[in-house]
Amino acid sequence: MENxxxxxxxxxxxxxxxxxYPFGYGLSYTTFRYRDLVLSPPVLPVCANLSxxxxxxxxxxxxxxxxxxxxxxxxxxxxxxxxxxxxxFRRVAVLAGRETKLFxxxxxxxxxxxxxxxxxxxxxxxxxxxxxxxxxxxxxxSEVLSAQFSVTGAARPLSGC
Numbered sequence: 617m618e619n620x621x622x623x624x625x626x627x628x629x630x631x632x633x634x635x636x637y638p639f640g641y642g643l644s645y646t647t648f649r650y651r652d653l654v655l656s657p658p659v660l661p662v663c664a665n666l667s668x669x670x671x672x673x674x675x676x677x678x679x680x681x682x683x684x685x686x687x688x689x690x691x692x693x694x695x696x697x698x699x700x701x702x703x704x705f706r707r708v709a710v711l712a713g714r715e716t717k718l719f720x721x722x723x724x725x726x727x728x729x730x731x732x733x734x735x736x737x738x739x740x741x742x743x744x745x746x747x748x749x750x751x752x753x754x755x756x757x758s759e760v761l762s763a764q765f766s767v768t769g770a771a772r773p774l775s776g777c
Contacts (some may be wrong), residue, residue, distance in 0.1 A: 646676025653761040661771035663777035666722040670745045673715035695731045719763040734774035738767045
């Protein structure tokens with residue numbers, strides 16, 4: 617085997633074709649709503665970490681659990697990258713009619729790309745938060761929120777941070 621690229625070999629690199637059973641696929645006995653996706657800071661230096669918060673509400677009549685998923689998308693990159701990458705997830709139990717605010721760190725190394733070494737690059741990124749992957753055909757009602765942030769500074773090796 618001489619071609620070690622992942623393109624066309626794993627769902628993360630399938631282009632526009634969605635996987636049959638993506639991560640988090642399944643049904644729920646209630647309805648969850650997402651709101652107030654906040655990225656802090658919205659502009660950060662190349663080696664800095666990002667803090668993400670989102671409010672999850674159980675709008676249904678039953679107590680239930682939701683797997684909250686956080687995905688990262690590079691808007692431009694010097695090398696091929698996945699359509700989006702899972703950077704955090706958490707199973708959360710929420711009582712019927714209640715809500716909870718969740719916090720997630722997104723570390724600088726989670727934005728690194730492989731270009732003969734792990735590198736951090738400046739640019740624009742999108743964070744997705746919800747009960748499923750972005751663009752997934754829904755089996756159960758679930759929202760996916762998105763927000764963008766920017767990274768400033770010069771590209772540098774991850775080891776230089």
